[in-house]
Amino acid sequence: MSLSSRALLALVALSSVSLAKEVGYFDSSSSCADPKGFATCYENADTTYSNCVNNNCAGGSESCYNSCGGSTSCMNEQCPGLGIDCINACECERSALQIDCAGQRCLVYSCEYQATTLDYLSFCLNPDRDGLPYWPTPDDAPDSCSCNTGQIEQKLYLITNQMDTCSNNQTNIGQMTDVDGITDYAQACICCSFSAIISAIWGTCPDTQPSLLAADEWFAGLLNPGHWEDCGPYLENYDCAGDLGFGRADAGGITEFYSPGNMRTNGTKSLYNLDGVVSTPVSGDVFTWTFASSLAHTVTVSSADATATGTKVSGGSDVTATGTGMSTATGTAESDVKPGVGSSLIVPSWTIASIFGILVLSTL
Template identity: 30%
Template sequence: MIGKHAFVGCCIAALSAKTYAQDDVQLPPTIWDRLDLPFTFTDCAAPTEMETCWKAQNYTAKDDYLVQSLGLQDRMECALTNCWNRVYSCDYQQLLLSYNSTCSLVMSEDEPALNLPFWPAPADAAESCSCDLNKLNDNLPDNALSLCMEKVKSERGDPDDSEERPTPDCDCCLYGAYAAGAWDTCKDQDPGYIVLDYIRAAFIDRDSHGNNNSLAQCPSQLQNFDCTDHGFSLYGVNASDYARSTPLHSATGTWSDTNGILTAPVSGATYTWTAWNATLIITAASVEAMATRTASATGETSNSGNGSVTQKGAGSFTGSMTGTGTSASSMSTGAASELMAAQHPAAALMGLGGLVIALL
């Protein structure tokens, strides 16, 4: 389950601008960033074409959500065409998070929720991300900070106060809940580069939004403060354990793609994808070349030690696509009609966007 509330999608850029406009501070990146997303081109079915297509989308310098959304949509089309063998990878899944969160900012409330192609990745999908970004997205607080701030204001006796006043207890709850959620989802991944560095910089270490806190102070701040009672339904009970300078866990891994490779398009060589503003016809590139390139892949593990690579099943397709395949995938779980039946309505992604309710 991806969508939990209305579109609160991940408004990182807007949040950053609101919180740090007067400081002009460069915040750490998160998995929901839209600009200059990382993508490894060399492993794509058509690597040169993918890199050229990706870099041709010149939207990163524009402070316009519509332009950014269309640019990300074009990059998704690049990937679906030229990097179809990595649709379950960390790179592609991160691109979907950014696309959906950005488009949610320009879509009207009466427009249908987005259906995202190949999201989420099925269990044990070939070349899937070692960190389940769908599950991670669901395991992070949505509008908990705004609920906490409202309750604290009410407890102070100033529920209608519009001034930005410090809420260090809520800030510590937020950091602790994010840390617990990230750890519980991806135990081997360093939560810092995923999201936690951003939370610390924006809500703990800086004071441009009324924060006068530090992680060293959080244990005492939360000693008599119940995060769950103040709106943190997700990992609120764990927040006080994780809101501290010395982490309970010290995972240092970065995510990677696992479970082998895809050798043929899951949806067939040609299919249509319904985006939020258009219906796109996708034709997978270099299908024959990719099959030749990976013909020697064998074994039961992703790396057998002798250079061979496993070809695990792709799992079922989820997303808003209509298969018109001219060559059905050998790793697909069914024909186009079955793919349509497997559509998964990927509604608004939660991410950090819930924070905007409190801050924008």
């Protein structure tokens, strides 16, 4: 690259600073090589989402979309005729387009990119997880997030799948001759999955405040309604890693199981991006990823010469935790990245339904 080209690129980057703004989870001035183009890309994704809702969801209208500012939760509450499944399908499409936008112009190992991908996984039904670009983030990648939320999400997904596999293991169930034994086994599958979930969050990022990783949501939506506080005896009497399978790599690979009376201490750090420089693109001028089962997205990077530089060197601010670490992870924080970046590690609704289905079936 010639000196004049570098100088021109520097001038373009400098002139873009005044135009930069927060776009999605990103502060595009510090984590994107083309802030103006990135903002335009997101605006186009928003337009696609608006058209999808207004044209495809029953009772869709611009007035509903505009009054809610495009908020999925608001539209579902204020305009229930639209149907949350339809809204989520449109949100899934927008999230895929936002991944394209970020992959074209921004740091793809950052906390912000991870949050963008988590949105996609939370809205899309049966997404192709293996086809996602830069997911999860490789270990020790430059300018990566202080907590690898991609690894946490991957473990949570495998753990919740194993919960169903465990409860439907006919080999184990076939060895039981009484109803109480079958009921206890079903409860043990649930308790082991709860303990594995805790290990996935606390163990993967031990220094991070767990409330920033949606731990409170998992407790409120799953563990507390499932009576986590009563799981101690089941965790003592059953081999979660071996006999019940949660130690297998395809079940989360969990090796340490916590009990209600023996929880790991909460971390205190906020989320932040590590120091480093990532040249855009990481995977060449063009990359392809798979949306759904077979629909390929081909993405052309905006500039093969542009770079985005991370500036956070170490640490992350300490935050005040009000939870005890025994049954909750409550705490508030002024995060070093935009608030809400870890909140997409949500509890899938099908997981909640599955747990209570297991309990009902075990008592029949």
